[in-house]
Amino acid sequence: MSAAEAWRLSAASLADGVRAGSIGYQEAIESGWEGPAARWEPDVHAVVHADPEVRRRGAAGSNGGPLAGVPVLVKDNLCTMDYPTTCGSRILGGYRPPYDATVVARLREAGAVITGKGNMDEFAMGSSTEYSCYGPTRNPYDLERVPGGSSGGPAAAVAYGLCPIGLGSDTGGSVRQPAAFCGVFGLKPTYGRLSRYGLVAFGSSLDQVGIFARHAGDVALAYAALAGPDPFDATTRLGPAPGVSDWDRGVRGLTFGWPANLWKEGVDPEVVGALEQAAACLERCGARRSPLDFLPGEYAVATYYLVATAEASSNLARFDGVRYGFRHPESDDVRALYTRTRSAGFGPEVQRRILLGTYALSAGYYDAYYLTAQRARTRIRREYEAAFARCDFMLMPAAPSLPFRLGEKTDDPLEMYLSDIFTLGANLAGIPGLTVPLDLSAAGLPRAVQLLGPEDSEPLLLGAARVIEVRGEETRLGRDHLTEFAWPTKR
């Protein structure tokens, strides 16, 4: 393969080539920009900050680590010293952090190069990447459809080939749902395994940095480089993260939960078909299906939106025009500075959630809303624990439907909130979830499933994902997965 085709490679193969000297650092980074981005980016609009000079410096400063020369698009809510970090919001217009997020620093230490910043719903609040001050990102498999959200930019970029790995953040499904819509892998790790230091907070007790890749092996590679305790994030788990070097072990002897009651109604038949197909792959490789009735979804959406908005209302208080970002020019006193800056700086969805969260925490409502939600959260966590006493992992939809059309749900916030129903449970419970792409539907749209496991089950989830990735063949970790990924074609 010529260096110009380097963008087609998995991160593992690309890093191998770079370390062996067959691919230059600069070529490794630029290949995705020259080939696929030239073709896709004007339509898809996955990237909001890019700078060839910064990339050139990044390539020059790269090293022979496990991600040598691997370009990574990171969501615009992860702090980077060499690009603006704006969370898709006008209120952070032009803001440049004086520090790198821990995960960004760890990427650089591993030899990766930040190839740019990915588009997102403003402050990660949304499920379609339509609520960005830079305009929407489109799904490369169908430009009339959304890429999912809120991490739609990195998901779409990894899908069309800008880079083999992307970083997003997942507060209620913001990595797993766009991964499903864009046909790539998307991991939300166990809460506390990836540092949140430098991730602009939305719902602190729910947020986790997540990984996009086109291959299960690349998710493992990035996870190994990023996971582990961080003294700068007091909520990271102590002790080393589970080792993923031995992840490709198949599923023989494992039991997977099959909560079919969850997709009895309101779920697209294409999604149900994908679940059956994934289950068949797992069974073919020696896993046992264990049907279970599982209903943590009942109160999960309400619980999630109370906890997330309450935390967000406080987390977003710091954007006031005093120290950084946008400041409304006509502010005679500090009150006016606050209200005008925040009214003009935040988009409507963010304002809606700040108001919801402020209300939930207010005197007289706190017990009824926030405290009740905390109690419900504890119950949901216990229900997951009980389920994982009966199975090693669980098969679930990542979203109730295939990618929907732009504008389809923006008028109905509640409808948009319900599209997170299968993903937000993992955030409430703090457990890992992994979206596994399957194939394309008859209409050419990506179909995917989600795997959920107990805390620190990432290696096991990756092994199961690999089984699905190779269609239930016996697994072997070949480093060139070219035949395993269905590239988008222009429609």
Added chain:
Amino acid sequence: MAYEAVIGLECHIQLGTRSKMFCGCPAEFGAEPNSNVCPVCLGLPGALPRANRAAIDAAIRLGLALGSEIRGESVFARKNYFYPDMPKNYQITQYERPLCEGGALPVTVDGEERSFALVRVHAEEDTGKSFHPERHGDRRVSRVDFNRAGVPLLELVTRPVFRAPVECGAFLTALRRLVRWLGISGGDMEKGQLRCDANVSLRPAGSEPLGTKTEIKNLNSIGGVMKGLAAEIERQRRVLEQGGAIEQATLLYDADREVLAVMRSKESAHDYRYFPEPDLPVLVVDEAWLAEARRRLPELPWTRAARFASEYGLPPYDAGVLTEQRDLADYYEACAREVDEKLASNWLMTEVLRVLKDRGWTLAEWSERVPPGRLVELLKKVAAKELPGPLAKQVFGWMVEEPGGTGELLDRHGVRVQATPEELRPLVRAVLAENPGPVRQYLGGKSATLGFLVGQVMKKSGGQAAPQVVQELLREELEGARRGC
């Protein structure tokens, strides 16, 4: 009708830790504006707090000293309100499950031992500092310095246990002594190291239910606390006596003009929307940490004062003065182990404290010049009456200025204490010859006359005779005269 005031205090103690409460920035005072800052204490997007163990430890030690219950698991909380000098627009503090609960501070009020009960003590972060708007043409500009933002504070809340401003003054004095004693804070109110807000209400004397309270802020000296409270009690009393009702409000005390101004009324009261801080795990203080903190807790000032009274026989007043500062108490004990306890106490309370006051020295500055051993050497000579009193005071004066032991100082200043019988006998004989009257009186049984004769010899020696030797010689000569009769 007679009214009784009910007062509760909320104190903030700025800790003297090296770094800030939730980041590694220096917590020092007086640096260039906005130089001791980082993403965490500036509240930059994505930054996260991490709790300072030394500050928690200080809170634990204060809690232990006050007899509070220390929670094994306590919870940080966010207090949400917008203010330009608060970087995150919320303060990380503790709310529902604070680190220390209950306890009391022993205080001497007008010579009477009292104890004032506490609600809680916990650690939190300070805000930055705003500077009043300046005019720049047609624009007004306010400046904010974030060096103080994130500096560790302890919040201490009392029960409504005070009935008079003087009790509050005594409480704050005792609290200041305690935090200095524990070495956790400078405790200086003028420097903002100790701050105090007060809640005050009035009720008919002897009645149980509490009246409507007001809160006074900006009380930045102990005198200011007492004056501000007195003014507010007087104001409330007048309103009530005229049949009016007290309105819940927050007042600011202007110490320069000695007036109170309304800062905000009840309608504009904040809803702080407290909730548990999701960025920090539950604060766990295990038995090992508690045991270690207990082990490092010094003997407390009130315990030490009691021991000084019982062990060294000091009057309660002396014991109180000597335990006002821990290093003074240490200094005293170093002396009292070597010389007469009361003599050491007298010299410390009069001579040493006077020098400290005149020169504005700390005890550390004093003991750098005059370590206990040097003073002990002098006091031993005084106790043995080897040095005349005025000469001892003179030596003390030289000690402050110059190095060297007592003997060296005397030599350097050309003072020779006449201490041998050979030197002094002629003087003694001369005095006896010059004072036949007193000699007769003495021989007639009036032994008190000896003091007068000693004085005469001292005078004749130019104050350089050792009084002990003079006394012995006089007795010897006089007894000889008696036998000779």
